[in-house]
Amino acid sequence: MPKNYALLVLILLLVGSTSLFAQQKILFFQTDWGNELPMDEFLAKVKADGYDGVEVWMPGSQEAKSQLKQGLKKYGLKVIFLHGTNNGLPYNESLKAYQPGLQEILKWNPVKVNSHTGSDFWTLEQNFAFLEVGEKMAAKAGIPLVHETHRARFSYSLPMTLEMLEKFPGLKLTLDISHWMVVHERLIGGDDPFLQKILPAVQHIHSRVGFAEGPQINNPEAPEWAKAVEVHLEIWEKIIRSSKDEVFTITTEFGPPPYLPTVPFTNEPIADQWAANLYIMKAIKARLQ
Template sequence: MNSIKTFIILLFSSISISLAQEKVLFFQTDWGNQLNYDAFCERVKDAGYDGIEVWRPSKRESQTSLKEAIAKHGLKLIFLHGTNKGLPFKESLEDYKNNLEEILKWNPILVNCHTGSDFYTYEENHAFIEAANSLSTKYNIPVYHETHRGRFSYSLPETNKYLTQNPELKLTLDVSHWMVVHESLLQGKENLLAPVIDRTHHIHARIGHAQGPQVNDPTAPEWTNALEKHLDIWEAIIKKGWKEHKGIFTVTTEFGPADYMPTLPYTRLPLSDQWKANVFMMEAIKERLKLSQ
């Protein structure tokens, strides 16, 4: 009898430990930020975030300020990177590789890429994906490719073509882009979403709708259906990701500033507060997953 009780206690203890290890690391975007890195990172830390997602600064003094700020405030770093679509293909590919290698030398926890172009051929986009995969392996740092309008991943069916032909392709899912591209909340597209969910390793959390990539206020009741649809997709991805990433998954809250944020005419005043919208996204995901606060 005592041995049975001991087994039950150990079983429930192991379950509790497993659940305690499952967490989401939340990152705040610096998109639209007007603060210096120190003040921004302090605000990010105070709001309960684990890190920031930023483009690498071009100026050396800004790079130094960024390094000092994340170290001072104990934050993790995700870098954004992208294909320069304004250059001829070969020049753009070399630029992409050179800058990605410089970024990887910073040792971020991952790099999120705006990769390729919707005007490139499959072969041209594939070259960017292969270059990223090669450098990711060289530095042992994940490089994920964001689903984004204007890139190879501009639509759900097009992205599935790349997933089928590129077994090493890993995604950052910003599903808000596809809501507007396909003018729907993707109802009935579960068969196409399944491979995307399976290959997503990072999330950009923003609420889109059938007529735009960002609702004016995610707390407004008229957007409840859109919010719940996004949360359904994110929950499936995170729970799958916990199994693949030792109980840890990363999410960047990414509501953008005006004019990405809808604004009033003439004054261009945003219809809601970008910072509050992003913090709301973090809390909504925590609530959905019942994560400890």
């Protein structure tokens, strides 16, 4: 055996893993949450700022749907659709209503469908029914259906999400960990043993930064939030570098007021939502270089 054989093998393994990661494509999506621009202006701005696509709810009117479809084609942008359980309806009605909306979305052939699934007021079995129905429809269409970790949904907490993952091993998640930061009232670190069990199921990220008392810090550039931003970046990097997906998707999702704090009486936002999302996209890109 050559003297430096072990060292050579190690180098080849490292080069191989670096090469594999280099082949992975990261797509960034901008949210239309809070957008007040006409669709064409919004999509033009998204494209100009370096995003690959948008994440949106299905528009309510045929005219708005047409504007979205034309704009996506005009600017060469991809789309992830949001979908959700109407937990304002009785359970059986909500389950029935979930299906036609998802069917319409799947016909658009989006990159993914991000679902706000179930309710924290329903049983594990009731929420499980939505996963079964949704997965069957999405698998038939060949489009990933990912379920967002979100307050008021089945995934409102880490323990409940773990319980569902044990019952539904094929569960695919959108990690918006900002919700869990406030639900569990602490900055959950990347080495958390419960979180470690969740991370392999994550196929999409909502990159909003939360903290122990809220789901959104006011400005990710402010030095007082450096620790919170670092904790989130560490988790997101770990997910992306561990992912076996050839294409990994991230939506920057700092939201408008009231998620974005405002000045009392004037209701003026104290920071810029678009700037926050652009900043966090650049921070993630820098982290992955």
